[in-house]
Amino acid sequence: MDFREIEKKWQKIWEEEGRYKAVDFSEKPKYYILVEFPYPSGVGLHVGHTPNQIAMDIIARKKRAEGYNVLYPIGWDAFGLPTENYAIKHEISPVVATEKNIANFKRQIKSLGISFDWSREINTTDENYYKWTQWIFLQFYKKGLAYKATANINWCPKCKIGLSNEESEGGVCERCGTPTIQKPKTQWMLKMSAYAEKLLQGLEETHYWENIKSMQRNWIGKSVGTNMHCKLDTGDDFDIFTTCIETVYGITYFVFAPEHPLVAKLKDKITNYDEVLKYIEKTQRKSEFERTQLLKEKSGCQLKGISAINPINGQKVPVFISDYVIASYGSGAVMAVPAHDERDYDFAKLFNLPMIEVISGGDIKNKAFEKADYLGKGCKLINSDKFSGLTVEEAKDALNSYLEEHGLGGKVATYKMRDWVFSRQRYWGEPVPLVYCEKCGWVPVPDDQLPVTLPKVEKYHPTDDGESPLSRIDEWVNTTCPHCGGKAKRETDVMPNWAGSSWYWLRYMDPNNDKEFANFDKMKYWGKVDLYNGGGEHVTRHLLYARFWHRFLYDNGLVPYSEPFDRRIQQGLILAADGSKMSKSAGNTVDPMLYVEKYGADVSRLGQMFMGDYVETKPWKEDTMKPCEKLLKRIVALKDKLQDVQSDENKFILAQSIKKVGEDIEELKFNTAVSQIMVLTSALEKAKVVTNEDYKVLLKLINPFAPHISEEMWTQCNFEGRIDENWPKYNEADLKVNSVEIAVQVNSKIVARIDIDPTQSQEEILASVKTDEKIKPYIEGKTIVKEIYVPNRLVNIIAK
RNA sequence: GCUGGUGUGGCGGAAUGGCAGACGCACAGGACUUAAAAUCCUGAGGUGGCAACACCGUGUGGGUUCGACUCCCACCACCAGCACCA
Numbered sequence: 073m074d075f076r077e078i079e080k081k082w083q084k085i086w087e088e089e090g091r092y093k094a095v096d097f098s099e100k101p102k103y104y105i106l107v108e109f110p111y112p113s114g115v116g117l118h119v120g121h122t123p124n125q126i127a128m129d130i131i132a133r134k135k136r137a138e139g140y141n142v143l144y145p146i147g148w149d150a151f152g153l154p155t156e157n158y159a160i161k162h163e164i165s166p167v168v169a170t171e172k173n174i175a176n177f178k179r180q181i182k183s184l185g186i187s188f189d190w191s192r193e194i195n196t197t198d199e200n201y202y203k204w205t206q207w208i209f210l211q212f213y214k215k216g217l218a219y220k221a222t223a224n225i226n227w228c229p230k231c232k233i234g235l236s237n238e239e240s241e242g243g244v245c246e247r248c249g250t251p252t253i254q255k256p257k258t259q260w261m262l263k264m265s266a267y268a269e270k271l272l273q274g275l276e277e278t279h280y281w282e283n284i285k286s287m288q289r290n291w292i293g294k295s296v297g298t299n300m301h302c303k304l305d306t307g308d309d310f311d312i313f314t315t316c317i318e319t320v321y322g323i324t325y326f327v328f329a330p331e332h333p334l335v336a337k338l339k340d341k342i343t344n345y346d347e348v349l350k351y352i353e354k355t356q357r358k359s360e361f362e363r364t365q366l367l368k369e370k371s372g373c374q375l376k377g378i379s380a381i382n383p384i385n386g387q388k389v390p391v392f393i394s395d396y397v398i399a400s401y402g403s404g405a406v407m408a409v410p411a412h413d414e415r416d417y418d419f420a421k422l423f424n425l426p427m428i429e430v431i432s433g434g435d436i437k438n439k440a441f442e443k444a445d446y447l448g449k450g451c452k453l454i455n456s457d458k459f460s461g462l463t464v465e466e467a468k469d470a471l472n473s474y475l476e477e478h479g480l481g482g483k484v485a486t487y488k489m490r491d492w493v494f495s496r497q498r499y500w501g502e503p504v505p506l507v508y509c510e511k512c513g514w515v516p517v518p519d520d521q522l523p524v525t526l527p528k529v530e531k532y533h534p535t536d537d538g539e540s541p542l543s544r545i546d547e548w549v550n551t552t553c554p555h556c557g558g559k560a561k562r563e564t565d566v567m568p569n570w571a572g573s574s575w576y577w578l579r580y581m582d583p584n585n586d587k588e589f590a591n592f593d594k595m596k597y598w599g600k601v602d603l604y605n606g607g608g609e610h611v612t613r614h615l616l617y618a619r620f621w622h623r624f625l626y627d628n629g630l631v632p633y634s635e636p637f638d639r640r641i642q643q644g645l646i647l648a649a650d651g652s653k654m655s656k657s658a659g660n661t662v663d664p665m666l667y668v669e670k671y672g673a674d675v676s677r678l679g680q681m682f683m684g685d686y687v688e689t690k691p692w693k694e695d696t697m698k699p700c701e702k703l704l705k706r707i708v709a710l711k712d713k714l715q716d717v718q719s720d721e722n723k724f725i726l727a728q729s730i731k732k733v734g735e736d737i738e739e740l741k742f743n744t745a746v747s748q749i750m751v752l753t754s755a756l757e758k759a760k761v762v763t764n765e766d767y768k769v770l771l772k773l774i775n776p777f778a779p780h781i782s783e784e785m786w787t788q789c790n791f792e793g794r795i796d797e798n799w800p801k802y803n804e805a806d807l808k809v810n811s812v813e814i815a816v817q818v819n820s821k822i823v824a825r826i827d828i829d830p831t832q833s834q835e836e837i838l839a840s841v842k843t844d845e846k847i848k849p850y851i852e853g854k855t856i857v858k859e860i861y862v863p864n865r866l867v868n869i870i871a872k
Numbered sequence: 873g874c875u876g877g878u879g880u881g882g883c884g885g886a887a888u889g890g891c892a893g894a895c896g897c898a899c900a901g902g903a904c905u906u907a908a909a910a911u912c913c914u915g916a917g918g919u920g921g922c923a924a925c926a927c928c929g930u931g932u933g934g935g936u937u938c939g940a941c942u943c944c945c946a947c948c949a950c951c952a953g954c955a956c957c958a
Binding site for chain 1: 883894952
């Protein structure tokens with residue numbers, strides 16, 4: 073039997089029938105399964121794609137059989153650097169490269185027999201798609217959530233090119249290995265920070281895995297503390313943020329981020345401004361890598377000529393700048409309490425600054441006595457004026473109240489999550505749909521002129537001044553102002569490749585709508601994505617971006633639900649056979665399509681599911697293919713044993729298998745579901761009689777895993793209807809057996825195994841155990857203190 | 873450093889607090905075969921023993937329990953994410 077031929081035949085039939093089309097507004101209950109849409113790269117489908125598409129296909133097929141109207145769509149996340157670089161290298165247009173790659177991906181996915189609804193296929197680089205990406209961006213702009221600001225980009229000084237974080241991993245340029253530096257550049261930003269609290273709270277409405285929620289919380293990084301208004305002796309105001317207001321009397325200096333606006337503003341008053349400038353330049357030259365990974369050694373520079381006043385006691389203290397203070401977090405300035413903060417401690421040691429101990433119970437000779445050391449231990453304040461003697465916890469409240477009463481600040485929350493740098497100086501992305509007019513400023517492109525399409529050009533190489541390649545195309549850049557009709561220039565930055573994936577699940581609900589991004593009623597019908605499967609690498613960024621866009625749309629009445637995804641799950645990372653990470657450079661990548669060619673789609677599907685726990689990181693093993701091939705052959709061979717008779721010889725194993733396979737699929741335990749099918753197959757092979765009904769159940773159970781061969785066998789047997797019209801059911805009663813072997817323990821040690829009738833009462837069973845010849849000797853002459861019976865498992869007799 | 877996760881045979885991996893190692897891989901023996909492949913049957917955690925059997929076994933050390941891979945405490949190792957976040 074040639075599996076490949078059968079597979080082709082059924083794939084053709086399914087396609088012609090439109091068998092897996094999702095129906096808008098169907099009476100059936102809906103179920104929306106989403107896999108992250110792939111990036112159609114030149115290398116084709118890889119092991120990061122196939123197990124999750126297969127796994128979700130299994131769920132989709134089971135849900136359909138159970139009577140659900142399943143939406144299981146697919147599309148292409150095709151904008152972005154890899155394609156652009158590939159196109160540059162091969163001197164072809166990224167449009168052509170994308171088309172080619174998509175065609176290849178599509179062929180590969182189809183050969184696996186994944187039941188996607190291809191009528192809803194989307195492509196982020198399609199003008200009809202990115203029209204709406206641009207439209208949504210403009211909604212952000214119109215609500216004041218998109219703004220221009222100077223932000224640093226990763227810059228390779230040798231290649232003279234801006235790099236993404238991915239291209240400058242480890243702080244070096246991916247192409248030439250030169251350390252990258254931070255270069256300021258005016259960019260579009262999305263005010264994601266305004267949604268920090270909503271994104272945090274929204275997690276409560278979802279059913280993501282706890283670790284995924286935890287990563288998101290971590291990324292959002294909420295921290296509750298105190299904002300305090302401070303003054304310099306020049307009269308200038310600044311704010312600091314602290315989570316340890318109880319140490320406010322321990323301030324011996326303040327530290328600003330080098331980028332803090334007051335530094336430049338006060339250049340005339342700072343007597344050593346030359347030195348300050350030098351320090352600022354030095355920190356700017358530092359790469360992200362040096363700043364974060366390398367040395368946590370402190371450095372800094374005093375702002376001589378000015379000092380700051382501790383608002384709590386009026387004390388004058390020096391002011392420094394240092395790169396250990398991050399401009400974008402809190403207010404970009406900190407109060408320094410070296411006695412109670414490790415970083416301040418190191419800094420104070422370096423500059424020989426005084427320390428004031430304000431929390432009792434520590435020893436600051438060699439290190440700071442930090443909050444981790446003193447919180448919750450009943451430590452009390454000292455050297456803190458009227459707050460001395462309070463416990464740390466009391467002091468926090470008292471000081472916050474004091475600051476509030478005196479207009480000096482109060483309790484606030486701060487978030488690590490930054491605004492989203494939404495510009496890329498590249499070609500292959502969605503153009504930012506704004507026009508700059510000398511008279512009117514930034515003007516949105518009117519809806520009826522969307523999309524702003526990418527010009528079809530020969531040259532789209534990155535420029536050496538860091539500007540977008542689009543800026544070189546005068547006939548595209550020069551336009552008229554939609555507002556006043558005068559001369560204007562288009563924005564030449566494009567959106568990051570995260571943009572298209574920030575709303576794609578909505579488009580699947582209504583992929584061909586040319587009036588709106590998706591019809592509201594359709595979105596209402598399909599609701600939240602019930603199950604969203606993706607890679608661990610997207611748990612923070614993509615998932616947050618997606619939730620951010622969705623929540624924004626919800627707040628503006630454009631989508632019916634506040635959260636896009638109900639459940640988010642993650643497949644395990646697939647490693648090379650030796651347990652190392654797969655990578656192109658190590659040359660140990662596996663092409664899953666080879667296994668489709670070698671064994672066929674069904675075997676390959678089963679093999680990948682049988683490799684291990686779906687959610688755990690695990691090595692790719694070809695070893696699982698053979699036994700799965702064997703399994704299918706055995707199932708095919710069973711057909712010859714069928715008898716058109718009635719028999720309930722197999723009712724127990726069938727009921728058990730229906731229960732186990734069904735539950736395992738729901739719980740993503742595909743590997744044990746496959747084992748159970750193996751167990752069932754063995755049992756039927758050994759059975760005296762296998763009826764048509766028995767075989768039907770077996771075929772239905774394996775159908776989601778091996779859809780082609782199971783449907784083929786169904787047809788060959790001339791069974792009525794279609795194999796996936798329903799999902800098999802079992803009777804609880806069939807799970808009961810009239811004899812079961814249990815273990816008998818005396819004093820928790822197994823002494824015998826005996827058969828019992830499980831329908832008997834506990835008393836009856838215990839009585840028969842105690843009179844059993846094998847057990848008697850162990851309890852004779854002893855006093856029984858306790859008897860434990862675990863139904864169908866064991867009896868434990870405690871005897872002294 | 874912080875957060876989350878994972879530690880079970882030679883290997884991948886199973887086990888609502890209840891007979892650890894299901895199901896497989898690799899291995900060994902056997903059947904079929906001129907032979908091989910394929911297929912089928914049998915065996916197997918470790919140590920000791922001809923054997924019945926005994927003892928030891930789920931990263932380490934404690935604890936709870938009649939009973940712990942499973943729950944609690946401490947620690948170790950590895951993986952992932954974050955990281956000078958005030």
